[in-house]
Amino acid sequence: MTNPVSTHPDTARVHDGVVEVIAARTLYDVGHLRPESHFEADLGIDSVIMESVLLSVREHFALSAELPAGPATIGELVDAVRAALAADAGSGAPAPAATDAGAADPVTEAVVAAAMRQTQYQRHQLALDADLEGELGVDSVVLTSVVAEATERLGLTGPAPDLAGATTLRALADALRACTPAVRNTAPGAEAADGAGTDTSEPRRAPGSAPGAGPDGWDHRSMKDFTEQRDPDLFAKTRSFAGYLRSREKDRLYWYGMPLHSKCGNRAVIFDELEGRKREFLMFASNNYLGLANHPDVIEAVVDATRTYGATHTGSRFIGGTNMLHKELERRLAAFKQRPACIVYPGGYSANLGAISALVKSYDTLVVDRLNHMSIVDGARLSGAVRKIYRHNDMADLERILSRSAEQGTGGRLIVADGVFSMHGDVCDLPEIVRLAKEYDARVMIDDAHSTGVLGVRGSGTAEHFGLKGEVDLELGTMSKTLAGMGGFVVGEEEVVEYLRYYSNSYVFAANIPAGVAAGLIAAIDVIEAEPERLKRLWTNIGTLRGRLLEAGFDLEHSESAILPIVIGDERRAMEMGRAVRARGLFCQTVVYPGVPLGDARLRVSVTCEHTPQDLDLAAEIFVDAARETGVLPTP
Numbered sequence: 001m002t003n004p005v006s007t008h009p010d011t012a013r014v015h016d017g018v019v020e021v022i023a024a025r026t027l028y029d030v031g032h033l034r035p036e037s038h039f040e041a042d043l044g045i046d047s048v049i050m051e052s053v054l055l056s057v058r059e060h061f062a063l064s065a066e067l068p069a070g071p072a073t074i075g076e077l078v079d080a081v082r083a084a085l086a087a088d089a090g091s092g093a094p095a096p097a098a099t100d101a102g103a104a105d106p107v108t109e110a111v112v113a114a115a116m117r118q119t120q121y122q123r124h125q126l127a128l129d130a131d132l133e134g135e136l137g138v139d140s141v142v143l144t145s146v147v148a149e150a151t152e153r154l155g156l157t158g159p160a161p162d163l164a165g166a167t168t169l170r171a172l173a174d175a176l177r178a179c180t181p182a183v184r185n186t187a188p189g190a191e192a193a194d195g196a197g198t199d200t201s202e203p204r205r206a207p208g209s210a211p212g213a214g215p216d217g218w219d220h221r222s223m224k225d226f227t228e229q230r231d232p233d234l235f236a237k238t239r240s241f242a243g244y245l246r247s248r249e250k251d252r253l254y255w256y257g258m259p260l261h262s263k264c265g266n267r268a269v270i271f272d273e274l275e276g277r278k279r280e281f282l283m284f285a286s287n288n289y290l291g292l293a294n295h296p297d298v299i300e301a302v303v304d305a306t307r308t309y310g311a312t313h314t315g316s317r318f319i320g321g322t323n324m325l326h327k328e329l330e331r332r333l334a335a336f337k338q339r340p341a342c343i344v345y346p347g348g349y350s351a352n353l354g355a356i357s358a359l360v361k362s363y364d365t366l367v368v369d370r371l372n373h374m375s376i377v378d379g380a381r382l383s384g385a386v387r388k389i390y391r392h393n394d395m396a397d398l399e400r401i402l403s404r405s406a407e408q409g410t411g412g413r414l415i416v417a418d419g420v421f422s423m424h425g426d427v428c429d430l431p432e433i434v435r436l437a438k439e440y441d442a443r444v445m446i447d448d449a450h451s452t453g454v455l456g457v458r459g460s461g462t463a464e465h466f467g468l469k470g471e472v473d474l475e476l477g478t479m480s481k482t483l484a485g486m487g488g489f490v491v492g493e494e495e496v497v498e499y500l501r502y503y504s505n506s507y508v509f510a511a512n513i514p515a516g517v518a519a520g521l522i523a524a525i526d527v528i529e530a531e532p533e534r535l536k537r538l539w540t541n542i543g544t545l546r547g548r549l550l551e552a553g554f555d556l557e558h559s560e561s562a563i564l565p566i567v568i569g570d571e572r573r574a575m576e577m578g579r580a581v582r583a584r585g586l587f588c589q590t591v592v593y594p595g596v597p598l599g600d601a602r603l604r605v606s607v608t609c610e611h612t613p614q615d616l617d618l619a620a621e622i623f624v625d626a627a628r629e630t631g632v633l634p635t636p
Contacts, residue, residue, distance in 0.1 A: 014061075014085070015078045020123055021056045022074065024116045025049065025384070035075035052362050052384055057081060059363075060122045064088050107154065108173040114149035115169060118142055125386075128170040133370065134401055136169075137387025139377065140597055141227075143172075148228035150176060219247055222571055222593045249274060253575040255582060255590070263294050266610040270587065281587035282615060282622075284605045287481035289562050290453050290534045291610040292524045298484055305519030312514040317501075321511055325518040330489070332525050337460050337477075338469050339491035343500050344518075346510050348449055348478025349375040351488030354504030355445065355476060356416065357382040359496075364411035367401055369393065369428065371421050373447060374594075379416075386411075392421075395432040402440040413442035419451035419462030423596050423604060425559030427455070430466045445474040445490075453482025454562050459528055459535045479513075482528075485521040487513040538562060538609040541616060545607055548620035553633055565591075566603040566623065568632055574601035580626035586619055 019033045026045060039045040045053065054067045057077070063084045071077040108128070115126055119138060132138040138146065147163050154176075161179045166172040221244060229237040248254035252274060261278055262269035268283040292298050305325060315321035326344060334342040345351040356379030360366050366385045368376060370392045380387045388405060390398040398415070405413055415437055417428040430446065437444045448461040456464030459482070463472045474496065479487040490500060501507060513521075528534070542562055549556060555567040568574040571592045578590030581603065589604040596602060605619075627633035 011078060011082065014081050015074075017060055017123075018057055018074060018078050018081060020116060021060050022053055024119075024122055025053050025056060029117075030113075033074055035073065035078065037074050038072055039074075040072070055362065056122055058084075060124060061085060064091070105173075107150075107177045108170070110150045110153040111146070111169055111173045111176065114146045114153060117149060118145045121386075126169060128173075129168050132167055132169070132172075133389040134391075134397060135388060135404070137366075137368070137380070137389050139370070139389060141377075141594065144224060145228055147172070147176070148230070152230060218572065219244065220572075222598060224593050224598060248575075252579045252582075253590075255578070264288060265291065265294055266608065266612060266615050268587070279585075281582070281585055282619060284586060284588040284607070284611075284619060286606055286608060287450070288484060288610070289482045289538055289606070289608050290459075290484075290528065291608055292453075292482065292484035292527055294610075295484070295524070295527055297527055298520045298523045301523035302516045302520035306514070306516035309515035311516075313511065316508060316510060317512050318508060323515040323518065325515045325522065326512060329518045329521055332522055333477075333489050334491050336458075336525050336529075337475055337491045338464075339475065339493075341494040341497035342489055342491045343497045343504075343507065344512065345488040345490070345504070345507055346512055347486065348476075348480060348488035349378075350506035350510065351476050351478070351490055352376050352379045352447065353382055354379075354506035355474065355490050355500055356380060356414070357505065358500055358503035359383075360385040360414050361411070362386075365405045365413045367398065367405070367413060367415045367442065369417045369421075371424060372416065372418055373422055373449065376416050376418075376447060392424075393426065393429050395429055395436065398433070399436050399440075402436055402442060406440050413440065414445060415442050416445045416447070419446045419448045419455065419465075420561040420563065422450055422563065423565065423591055423602070424557055425561045425563035425565050426557060427451075427465070427560045428462065430462055430468055430472070434468055434471045443473045445476060446472050448475055448477040449481060450561060450563060452477045453528060453535070454538065458532070479521050483521050483524045485513070485517045485524065487517065487521070534609045538607065541609060541611050542607045544613070545605070545611075545616045545619060548616070549605075549623060552620065552624045552627075554623070554627070562607045564605040564607065566605060566627075566632075568601050568603070569599055571598065571601040573630060573632060574603065577626050577630040577632050578603055580629050581622055584622045584626060586622045 015035065019030055022028065022033055023030050026043065026049065028043065033043075037043055039050060050069075054069065058067055061081055061084070063081070065084060065087070067077075067080055067084060071080050112123065112126055115121065115138070116123060119136065119142060121136065126136070130136050132143065143163075147161065151161070161176065163172055163175045163179070166175050226237050226241040226244070229240055231237065245254060255274070258270050258273055260268055261271055264283060264286050265288075266283060267280055269278050269280050271277070272279050288294075309323060309325070313321045313323060317326070330342040330344055333344070334340060345354055352373070352375035356366065356376065360383040362384040364383075364385045365388060366380045366383065367388045367390065368380060370389050388401045390401050402413065415433055417433060419430070420427055428446065433444060436442070446462050451461040451465070453459045455462055458464060461475060461477070463469050463475060474490055474492040476490045477488065479485045479489065490497065542564075546556065546559065546564055549564060549566065556564055557567055559565060568577060574592060575590055578588070581588060588606070591604050592601045624633065628635050
């Protein structure tokens with residue numbers, strides 16, 4: 001039987017365009033999308049995704065009228081598009097513009113196809129010379145996936161090459177073409193021999209060393225190497241990573257997830273699972289900035305409310321899950337942040353997912369700082385919006401992006417930035433962000449996860465710190481840090497907050513925090529307001545330790561918060577210094593990929609108001625001694 005797509009050139013062109021859009025929106029492989037594929041039964045495309053597909057198809061073909069909502073299969077949608085194109089032709093409507101990503105050589109075609117799947121952009125949106133971050137919103141994590149898929153499409157074996165230096169799709173294709181002989185010979189009109197000239201052998205390593213190890217026996221792989229390992233067995237990557245993890249743990253380099261056996265104050269007892277014993281540490285890995293997690297009033301409020309209302313509730317906020325304490329907590333948070341209304345989510349991560357995906361849609365633009373928290377990145381992906389990434393705290397780059405997106409004139413724009421950047425400790429340039437947002441008619445949301453309880457005279461966050469209360473459209477926060485509980489929240493205008501209640505899936509379809517936790521959070525706000533000396537003591541401690549570390553010669557970047565990053569760069573040396581610090585009885589975070597990009601490894605030191613002057617002196621001494629032992633600082 002003849003395939004009807006192959007007998008009608010116009011149908012074939014439309015079919016290919018429709019399939020490209022569906023593949024971008026659903027991440028299905030193009031080969032899986034056949035004319036008879038049913039959207040719901042075969043592809044699992046629900047009404048929400050279908051609405052996005054229809055809108056994207058209409059934009060892709062520049063159709064003047066909306067497409068009907070009735071097509072049940074890909075073939076029916078192709079027929080609907082052909083009919084719409086015929087109608088536009090009869091009315092004299094202009095044909096869709098061509099794109100430079102259309103007629104490409106095999107390497108460029110593989111790169112563009114991979115970019116479509118990994119970013120959900122349509123082909124006509126992927127200009128080959130567009131900046132990957134600033135214009136297409138392709139961060140290092142997405143770029144890794146694009147390179148891995150493009151490599152697979154070209155039939156290359158072995159690990160995907162590291163092409164992080166490429167800044168455009170064209171540069172990515174050129175670098176991929178030149179990186180191995182097999183790809184170098186693939187040019188327009190030429191085909192590479194299967195595997196010809198491709199070196200798939202592993203790097204030489206010392207006898208008995210781990211896979212990925214160099215001649216010195218050191219395993220040079222990072223967590224990045226396991227994210228795109230492809231295999232018919234879904235769990236193959238887990239076995240590869242397990243071996244890598246065990247070797248890091250054996251060398252005392254990965255020490256994540258060790259359980260506490262005490263309260264987490266300036267000191268804490270942790271069970272060392274690698275040695276099988278409990279150890280007391282000087283604690284500099286806690287976000288308990290104001291010491292509220294151990295405050296007797298907070299603990300008593302949690303206990304009393306739990307006895308009164310039970311361990312938890314069993315429904316979402318709309319269905320039996322709202323307690324009077326939730327309402328009171330929202331009122332108190334709004335008052336504390338000096339905004340009209342507040343919505344509480346189950347967590348800070350879900351607050352970003354819910355707020356961004358509810359407000360920003362595929363036809364809108366999300367403009368984000370390069371170093372934003374992963375919850376913002378995932379919220380952007382969930383929204384399906386066009387994402388633009390500006391260089392970290394670079395306001396000239398932000399203005400360039402806003403100016404270009406304003407020229408395109410489609411949809412709204414939301415600028416999202418961390419107030420305090422969690423792995424760097426610096427503060428966003430909020431005055432300039434607000435100014436540019438007004439100039440280019442954009443909205444602003446600031447994530448105050450590490451700002452609430454730290455910045456501002458009252459500790460209410462970034463907007464207060466800069467004297468811009470009421471100038472930021474949405475302020476988001478988490479309650480698992482300074483506020484010593486669990487949950488997330490967003491404050492803003494009443495109508496915006498009410499909209500979020502009905503359209504944030506992470507609020508509507510999730511159970512909320514228990515009543516006991518809500519009571520503890522209310523008590524924490526009481527303590528912050530009644531004991532302002534905690535905030536003053538925190539900043540005294542920050543200044544003391546920061547001064548000692550800078551005097552010793554450490555690179556703390558531009559930290560202006562309770563987070564002090566000791567920047568090292570090399571992942572191996574950072575892990576070795578972290579091990580040396582722990583051996584001396586101090587616990588802080590060793591941050592490697594994916595917490596920071598490769599080459600930017602660091603120790604992350606969190607200061608609290610509970611640290612004593614003796615704690616700070618001892619911490620400075622430990623960091624200096626560990627740094628000299630590992631070569632981070634020179635030996636005097």
